[in-house]
Amino acid sequence: MPRKDAKLDHLARVPLFSALSKKELQTLGRASDEIEVDAGKVLCEEGKPGHEFFLILDGEAAVKRGKKTVAKLVAGRFFGELSLLDRGPRSATVVADSPMTLLVLGQREFSGILDQLPGVSRKLLCSMAERLRDADTKAFSH
Secondary structure: OHHHHHHHHHHHOOHHHOOOOHHHHHHHHHHOEEEEEOOOOEEEOOOOEOOEEEEEEEOOEEEEEOOEEEEEEOOOOEEOHHHHOOOOEOOOEEEEOOOEEEEEEEHHHHHHHHHHOHHHHHHHHHHHHHHHHHHHHHHHOO
16 A cells, blocks of 8 residues: 555656646556566657656666766656657657666556546646746746
């Protein structure tokens, strides 16, 4: 049971999902799959279309653009959230640096949640607008 609560706590910290209620987060958690991967596994590939969101529950991954590592991701970090909204190309390649436990939410499952709980769409739109506004502010403040 503590594992399930930890999963919901991690989901609640994802900016895209931060406005969701506990019940909505539980629905999201149920629609997600927990998977284990070995070190070296390519989780997403730069330039390829994305179809899922990943939340790291345990382990570490490297984010690469071209052949250069640009970031390291650890437990609690996430990637691929924009792929839930569109199927645009991945902006980077992410490779498991260690054995990992991941929570994976596919675009189809996510769309089903939006159909089932229409109020989630409005919360997500507000969250995305806030992120865009923050990015816009940062871009013009430099």
